Amino acid sequence: MTTVTLAGTPVEVDDEGFLQKPEQWTREMGEEMARSAGIEKLTERHWQVIDFMRKTYLDTGAAPSMRALGKTSGVAIKELYELFPKGPAKLAAKIGGIPKPRGCV
Amino acid sequence: MADSIEKVSIVISKGSLEGVYPGLIMGNGARMEGIEANLFFTFFGLDVIRKNRIDKIKVGTVGNPGMHMPTWIGAIPGMSWLATKMMSRQMDKIDIPPVREFIEMIGDSGGKLYACQATVDMYGLSMDDFVPQVEKVLTVGEFYELSAGGEIIFT
Numbered sequence: 001m002t003t004v005t006l007a008g009t010p011v012e013v014d015d016e017g018f019l020q021k022p023e024q025w026t027r028e029m030g031e032e033m034a035r036s037a038g039i040e041k042l043t044e045r046h047w048q049v050i051d052f053m054r055k056t057y058l059d060t061g062a063a064p065s066m067r068a069l070g071k072t073s074g075v076a077i078k079e080l081y082e083l084f085p086k087g088p089a090k091l092a093a094k095i096g097g098i099p100k101p102r103g104c105v
Numbered sequence: 106m107a108d109s110i111e112k113v114s115i116v117i118s119k120g121s122l123e124g125v126y127p128g129l130i131m132g133n134g135a136r137m138e139g140i141e142a143n144l145f146f147t148f149f150g151l152d153v154i155r156k157n158r159i160d161k162i163k164v165g166t167v168g169n170p171g172m173h174m175p176t177w178i179g180a181i182p183g184m185s186w187l188a189t190k191m192m193s194r195q196m197d198k199i200d201i202p203p204v205r206e207f208i209e210m211i212g213d214s215g216g217k218l219y220a221c222q223a224t225v226d227m228y229g230l231s232m233d234d235f236v237p238q239v240e241k242v243l244t245v246g247e248f249y250e251l252s253a254g255g256e257i258i259f260t
Binding site: 065066067070076077078087089090 | 130133134136137138139199200201202206210213214215
């Protein structure tokens, strides 16, 4: 566990940069993390996925699987990969300030 | 970050449900991590991408020690059907999709699917026999070319 500064605020992250305390997260931090992950501008579609990931995690204690994300977020799998080429579930979780998803699918 | 895998090429050579899922999970899992994934279907593994067989892949109940049942019980008609039904239900619970949906997922995620030339010749098949996600038929040489610089996983 290390502490980094995101959007001017120190936060705790794991080795891969995932926030460990979702309550420390702000949207500005999300935008900063997106830029360092190679996504210059987060669109409304990006936020739809990020908000869905975050809400599911906060409501259920676990991030949705890729399959669930494709079926219930309102964004289909093909578009998910266009929005987040380096891994939709993983990146949306990171940008949304929740721990890395543990699912295998 | 330490060394990371950028590309995997996964060979799927088995035609039973328990034989094909590991490769599909690894292929889909690679894409989920942003890793480039090529899936190469050979021998009985070709059933996974054959239009008329993709929905008929079953658990092997005969000569499969992992089933923990005597072979003669596994040979009772309907046993494979039952085991397949039970396994599919368990997998659906943990969000592992049926084979056809899995192949669609992998295709949509940008994973590339290929058929093995030797097997295609052996069965006398053509591209028309395959699901639309299949890119092309590859010789083993082309498979190696395609896999250059990445990891090769045989299942």
